[in-house]
Amino acid sequence: MKILHTSDWHLGRSFHGAGMLAAQAEWLDGLVGFVAENGIDAVLVAGDVYDRALPAVDVVELLDSALVRLVEAGARVVVSSGNHDSAVRLGFASHLLERGGVHLRTRIEQAADPVLFPLGDGAQLAVYALPYLEPRLVAPALGLDGGGHTAVTQAAVARARADLAIRRSEGTVVSVIMAHTFAGGGAPTDSERALSIGGLDVVPLSVFEGFDYAALGHLHGRQALSESVRYSGSPLAYSFSEARQAKGAWLLGVGPEGIASVEPVGWPTQHRLALLRGRLEDLLADPAHAAAEGAYCHVTLVDAERPERAMERVRTRFPLAVALAFEPEGAPRERETSYSARLTAARSDLDVCSGFLEHVRGRGPSGAESAALVEALEAVRLAEASA
Structure with a gap:
């Protein structure tokens, strides 16, 4: 099975006052082509699909078209909300979209509700997609009395880990967890919005232990924090601090025994x-x-x-x-x-x-x-x- 790990599309973003929608549409054309040509089974989008909570009409239409084309190309799509997205708006019609192969995860209640893919021989791939976790909003729902990003992420991941333990007791399960956060060891760029005002709240990599792969979003540089914890980065350069970065995604090969391969992939665009x-x-x-x-x-x-x-x-x-x-x-x-x-x-x-x-x-x-x-x-x- 082939999975593409992407994140931080930021559809509708501008660059020093210049609109980027044409460049983003070009990148999405390349994404759809790559999915079709390489037989990609699933596309993961780890948050910040939009650049604003209230995207313009043409931006929403671009996402709508991209999702339809990805499904038509043969892939299922798993999307989680990021700190730039409106979780409520992005999650609209999620139950209906799921029937068409687009799986939206925008609520903390979905932390233990994985998207399942068959791997053959009775094995399954379980993708747990966590939405962006704003501590002051989600702490009560997670049974916490306060705490920062680390605390709420640990609590949400614990729910996913508990569900995974039950599934693994019943059969072979390979696991991927998606999260939109600032993980320890990540290198930021100038184009990300700080997740906490007045300081950094860094989530340790140990939070993601027990999962075969952590597909992270938020940082815009593609980077591997460990063999199993990676940021895909943004598809396009959104600041001059990213001028020398290679942009694209991670391509995962997944089988019943786990993650068989991870390699960087990308395609050229006119945005330079x-x-x-x-x-x-x-x-x-x-x-x-x-x-x-x-x-x-x-x-x-x-x-x-x-x-x-x-x-x-x-x-x-x-x-x-x-x-x-x-x-x-x-x-x-x-x-x-x-x-x-x-x-x-x-x-x-x-x-x-x-x-x-x-x-x-x-x-x-x-x-x-x-x-x-x-x-x-x-x-x-x-x-x-x-x-």
Whole structure:
């Protein structure tokens, strides 16, 4: 049996103000083609199907078309909700869709309700797909009196593990668990939204022990935290920190004895990023940069003085240049002071708010102001999660 582990499609996302729906549609075309050509039996999507809780109509239509085409190509699809998704909206009509081969897991009550696939010789594959677990919303349902991401993930996984133990007592079962979380040892990028305001709540890999494979989502770089715990990463680069990453998915070969193979796979798209550095005139003339002419570019100029109309001139050769920085050679690195630069460097919503305060008044938030911001951001995040 062949399984494709994907995640973080973020349908509807923009890149530095440019819509990415055409690039995402191109990637989905490649996904459907890969599934059909390689006889893929199941496609896993480990959260963040959409980029927003309220996706636009054309974004919903793109997902609808992709799911229909994947099923027509011969695959069943297992989708769990991520922190960017509205679990309620994504889970609409889940019972009806399940009859057509699309299995949506958006509620904590489904933690011990695996999607089952026959493996032959009486063996089964059980896929336990956990939705994104917002601690303050799901802790009561899990019988917890508070706790962070680690506590709620342990409790949800324990439910899946208990169901798996019963099934294994009755026959041969190979297990996959899907989760959308920040696991220990994972390398983040600039394009992920922080899962906890004011700090990180990292889930240890030991939480996933007892399962043959953990298909994780949330981090956008494809990476293996262990042989059996992996992030597929996002299908496209969503920040310049991902410019040199290989994008795609993990292809799993599964048999009655377990996970037989795991290999990285991918397919080309027109969405490309380039990091350029040099003097303006050199960048405009050097034929070595020809490949960047059709890519989204982050350009760092090292001229001794800032050239006039720098971005305008850069775009005469690199029309998709979206970010421009100045670092004169031989001079101390210039401090970025523009608000747009602060937004680019921000790693969380709290960073954005703090950067805005520092930009407009010359100093960051006080302790009391930081606490108020954290409280306000938590309220907004909880409202989104429960929408």
